[in-house]
Amino acid sequence: MESIALTKQQLDGDHMIVNLGPSHPTTHGTLRIVLELEGETIVKATPEIGYLHRGVEKLGENLSYQQFIPLTDRLNYCSSIMHNVGYAGAVEKLLGIQIPKRAQQIRVLVSELARVADHIVCLGVNAVDIGAFTAFLYLFKQRETVYDLFEMAAGQRLHTSFTRIGGLFRDIPEGFVPLTERFLVDCEAAIDELERLLTHNPIWHDRTKGIGAITAEEAINWGYTGPCLRAAGVPQDLRKTQPYLGYEEYDFDIPVGTTGDVFDRYLVRVEEMRQSLRIIRQVLDRLEPGPVNVDDPKVALPSKEKVYTRMESLIHHFKLIMHGMEMPVGEVYSATEAANGELGFYIVSTGGKNPYRIRVRPPCLPIFSSFEAQVKGCLIADSVAVLGAMNIIAGELDR
């Protein structure tokens, strides 16, 4: 009688194709990865994106510069304010204006709050994907405090649209600074708790050490920026190398990793959260009184009292809303250090009310394009860990 056992040839025969997404349990948004597996080892991984391509760049060509601000919110929805700040900075560079000192400080303050919030989502969700649900619940409590702060400042929890061309929507209200100070203490404690849960946890080490390692030259060649690049050993952070909004005055460090694997990216993000809290403390100490909008009626809306009592202010208000700002002809590329990496805005203006071309340089597109190189030869469970550590936000990936 023939043996019913399969031969090794038959067992190791065809590859299995597994489709990961576009609707999938990991909360990184809609992306699709087609994995070709040999057993549990990944032989080929083909990512497919575009499932959240909403046509933002084309829509920008039909909207005025101020009207584009809510669209920038919805790019990276975990840290929307940083995109507002980046875009407003790009238009201000195009106009060639400088915003007042207080506006710069508040922009730094809310950017760092948003950076902490983004890293909370990234680390929480990365942990959930690997199976550690507690970290997510503990961290999200801090995110709720950040939401309260944003709601106090801008009126909205998530999509704040806080900046305007030439400054901010409005000054921060009374209770903002005390709540921020309380948040600094609570968040420091929460990060300590997170580290107690994960940093020396042998299961976490097994799941994340050595997975998705990348060298510094490879990372630069792939176009990595942000925490993933710093985890690979390159100390590139635009806040230090090309400072903007007064970052050169603050005292903070840039955490740099060695191997670029998932564990290093986790450590870099945790340390960045601590450094962000340090920057926030310094901003609170140095916050100066003053206006939050540039005093140019051709750029910033005049205050309501003036609009209701003076004729010129009414005319300026009308012209700004109906005809837009007077933009010079030219093009600029302005980059800021967003939570995921270098967020660039390339704006081409032909002098009209609407921009001729707005381009958003997404930080996570080059990172995700290297996914196949990162997971080839790993197990299927490792692909989820790598995906989590890359922090792919589909809103900015696809625009």
Add this chain to the structure above:
Amino acid sequence: MVIEQIETQIPGAIADRHDFRGDQTIVVPKDHFLAVVNLLHREGFQFLMDLTAVDWLERQPRFDVVYHWLNLASQERLRLKVPVAEGEAVPTLTGLFKTADWFEREVFDLFGIPFEGHPNLTRLLTWADFQGHALRKDFPLDGGDPFCMDGCTSPYNNGAPRT
């Protein structure tokens, strides 16, 4: 500055240059493009930050393919523009810079500019049998979707009635 080096080593490569708000821009015709890129790669411009295109509908040649570079050591930025006509292909940079892979696919998808030598030139952001190229100026914003401007008189384009 690297622009002076390009001018001395590859004469005639720079068709135009300008400096606006601190941004250095050079316009390089297609035939000198690869030589300039190789020089930039040697001179420490290891970071290809961004690759995109702009559609100048009325102008000949129609498109500008725009590249942004960053030199990590000196933190110097450079913008390089290559004017191409409709249907004209641009050499790919995927051999030198792996970043260019998906950026070029995106430009092909949204503008229709082919890149010769690209290993996998397929659409990236729209679906496989999408008709047309979305970011071209003659492609309408609603893309022919009948429900898009349902019941409104075009809030965009300054209130002009929709066609």
Add this chain to the structure above:
Amino acid sequence: MAEMDINDAVVTTRLDAVVNWGRKNSLWPLPFGTACCAIEFMSMMASKYDMSRFGAEAMRFSPRQSDMMLVLGTVTNKMAPVLRTIYAQMAEPKWVISVGVCASSGGIYRTYATLQGVDRVIPVDVYVPGCPPRPESMIYGVMKLQEKISKESLSMRKEHIARFYESLARQEAIQAEQGRTGQQAVRDMLMAAAERGAGTIF
């Protein structure tokens, strides 16, 4: 409707009421999260706005194991056939809550790439407006769905779900005969629907 027999502590009521009571208090959500509303959903599931008070804590990402689909975020034209496939895989009884303005009507994205409301391709029960809606709004949406469920009748299979399955069969026929992708088939069906003046393709 329900009366208490004091001697035996037995409750008598109608079958509809009991079944609907069971269904509405144990809705297992399928979070079809695409964009920003999914982040507010995560907040809703976390401790501050706790969804498990409503029996809806057991998030199941498999359509076979859930009965309430929450469409969270913008659904683009590229994603539309995927949404239809996932909805088709859910077992009845099933309900859909369209969370946020992007899912309800296309939101601020009136462009070539965005589906102008998921109710064009799948049947929707409750719409929750907001960009993004606060977690309290989303909880209110679930409560509205619970009210709707409590008024349902067991005997009648929902007509719109039957029409949906017919439209899915038509979509697959278009894909097979003309070799189109799912996205292009759904677009063709949307164009045909607009021509005959209908708002949806089922």
